[in-house]
Amino acid sequence: MPPRLKTVPDKWIVEQTLADLGDTTPERVEARFAEVRQRFDEQSAIHSADPETWRTFVVAWTGRKSGVLSLITDHWLKPASPELKRAVGQELNKLKAHIEAVLEQKRIEIEAAAERAAQARERIDLSLPGIERATGTRHLIRQTFEELERIFLAIGFSVVQGPEIESPYYNFEALNIPEHHPARDNMDTFYIEGTRGGRLLRTHTSPMQIRTMEKQPPPVRIIVPGKVYRRDNPDATHGYMFHQIEGLAVDTDITFCDFKGTVEYFVREFLGPKAKTRLRPSYFPFTEPSAEVDATCHVCGGSGCRVCKFSGWIELFGAGMVDPAVYGFVKYDAKKLSGFAFGMGVDRLAMMKYGVSELPLLYQNDVRFLRQFP
Amino acid sequence: MKILYKWLKEFVDVTAPAPELGLRLSLAGNAIDSVEEFIAGPVLDAEVTANRPDCLGHYGMAREIAAIYRLPLKALQPKPKESSEKAVDATRVEIDCPELCGRYTARILRGVKVQPSPDWLRQRLEAIGQNSINNVVDVTNYVMFELGQPLHAFDLDKLAERRIIVRRARPGETIHTLDGARRPLAPDMCVIADAARAVAIAGVMGGTESEIGFSSRDILLESAWFDPISVRRTSKALGLRTEASYRFERGADPEMAEMASRRAAELIQQLGGGEILAGVVDVYPRRKPPLVIELARTELLRVMGADVPDRDIEEILGALGFHPVRKDAERGTPDSPAVVWACRQPSWRHDVTREVDLVEEVARHFGYDKFPPRLPPAKQPAHRLPHAGALGLLCERVVALGYQEIVEIPLVDPQRDALFRPEERIPAVISNPLAEDASVMRSSGIVSMLGALEWNLNHGQRNLRLFEIGKTYEINAQGGEPVETPVLTLGATGLAREKTIYEALREFGFADLKGDLDSLGDLAGGLAWQADGPAWLAAGRAARISLAQSAAEKEARALGVAGQLARKIAEQLKLRQDVFVAEVRLDPFLAGIEAARAVRRFAPIPRYPAVERDFSLVLADGVTFAEVDAAIRALGIAELRRVEPADLFRGGQIPAGRFSLMIRVTFQSAETTLTEAQLADFSSRIIAALEQRLGATLRAS
């Protein structure tokens, strides 16, 4: 039990009647009430600081049994002479109203303070991390494939895929690369033991050009994503496996201009609207005319830097108009049909776009790398 | 091919500085990788494509430049001073194998002083990356880099009977080549022989026995044309690549042979004096009339889609040596759509035989940049891969479950591969691997997955959840055909949840793997689990999984395996944490996802409340949750919705040999709120069934 606090005067004047106090005129009554009110104001100021004291104070003044207001009613109002009753009643009501107003005001203040204190206690440190659920990621190569597929699906290229273990016919002969062609120098090949016809690991995704045209009459408009293999000793930019996406469009009215427009569309979609395209004549056995597709250097924006050997251009991939000799292998009419093909190194495109410095990073599958591309 | 700027200027009056010239050459199809300064001046490094052996000499490159800048190309006119004695009287040349040697010319020089080359020659050769040997050998090299024609000089005194026979090598014949090796020859190889033995491998390398040295006086200068395929085959078989073989295998210019010989004789005389016998011994079985190729404007338009003016076409083709002549009926009308040119194939351009080849010549010199871009309208709808939608859903969910995708190279170590390969499966083995540890196409995705886990564990990354969409490879036992099977592989180790200020840590366990696979399986209508698995999974923690809801045959429903890696294997691979893996065949899984999607329909959301009842059971060890579930379901209570395990423990008050299982059963009616009486009836039936069928006792809770 807390010690009883001195919140009201000792039995004080309110335990006496007005008559005992000698207050017989309305003026005296008014003065007496003023005295009580002054006492209340003084005491409320003193006792409002501590909530516990305040509760005692409130009971002392408004308690039903022995609160000051009840005592005044009992000792002052009830026994008052008829002449004074009215004045005492009015003064008592005024005092009540005053006390209630002060207490209500105080109650609001106390509650607000308590709420503030509680909030201060419970406030969350926003700088603490939340509970993160472990989420996975898709590999940068897959993300790049998806992006490339989106770009080409939007202009009517369907996606097809084919085997990685291929026959020499589809990988070379039908693409106009006979056995002793010097172009095979750039395509050192892995062979598979004990397979019919000396199967090999495809060196490019181009065999699907042939497989698709064999199966399907023109028009053809396909892309072919997949893994390809070259028997090259690996270094920072070359591996013995990498990913390609092949493209082929054949119809009765496809021209070099269409080829150029498609390639320029691709470069803008993939590298951004400011990227420019340049076609350089080149040579591939299965395209004629052939071209290397260059784009504005992504590092310097075309002004020249080490990455682009100060040319402002970066070589993206090889492409060209389908060589009519290829149509001969798939029984297409080379006099009526024309088309274009391209073969992009997806690893190279991804490395370039995202600034990946070394090819092996793509296949080490270090989660610190994988997490960088959520 | 290195191109010396000053050397070019001897053939074409180009004024553009070297870097600009390099760019123009690149844009016409002769990629110039770099321009470097040497004592002899700027050198352009050209990446000559395989179809352009004519550009493997300065003169050919000068022709390209002449066409680019529309400048005249200077004619070659070497005029060596010849003596009255004739070469044909001094030697003889026979070609026994005209199919391998289309032309052979021999020129005879006498009394040449073989000595070091002068500075200008040494500097030029040095600038293009060649060592200087002596004036005669240097001249043969010099002329090769000038005209693209490889030459060879023999010491005439060392040729038996001073004559040349071009023939196939004899069985067992060998030759000691200039690089110091003794090389075995085969009858499909063409050799240059004297009356006694092979003295050079045709088009590849000469022999030491007839080599020119500082004591040589008389020289037989060879300038020939050898069959490209034969040279390539020989050079590959011997593993001997030379500047000469590089040119012959791409196709030398047969018409250049005599000219190059004359040019070399002129230079040798200039540098070493001596006497040049008159004329040349020239055996030329392959002489062919030039091919006539027509180019029609209609074809140019059909391929290129935009026009090129007559004047440009004629200037370009003219400069490149095609002699275009209009032959259409509308001669005189310029730029008519009906124009047709008759062109003559130059002897140095065996790559140009068709109309489309002429189209390319015109286009590359006119400029690819001058053709306007256009996007061709699509005439058909585009399709993604057949299962792309299902695969997308699957990947989305695997990623949501916290797995990171990896991409693997499927060439693996055969010993590791064998650990995970079913015995009956024939692996696809590489016959010419680069390295032993990448010499077989993997039989399982697990082998790569463990490699990726290992890499990360070795790099301080201990909590891993990885997945791969890839393939496995094998050779079909019956037909020897390769088979590629798409698979999804999962791998996990370490913590399922790391400790945070909010939560305690938790190790990844079998239940995590099972839950993750079931989440994926939901897409295909659920998975069925069967305790069993390959030897590389831990016994008792291995399962075969299949599609639960599929009309397909049992074989087609089988998806794969999942479980904890056997300790023995983990130790072998030095994996020091528990590792959980799964491999699932993609094709049936994706088909299952599609089938499940096809039949999936809305089910009304229940309007009446669901009620749960818990039953604490004590069961004998060995009783499975599935048996409990089945016993309850067998009652056929229509209002039964779910049976879930809520708590499971052993020990404490539970006697040995038994365990406590609390199950939570949910009831719900579609028509009404269930009454206490109904629920009491369900409960008593369930208790009775579990007691009778499984010997369960109810534990007071």
Ligand SMILES: [Zn+2]
């Ligand atoms: Zn740059």
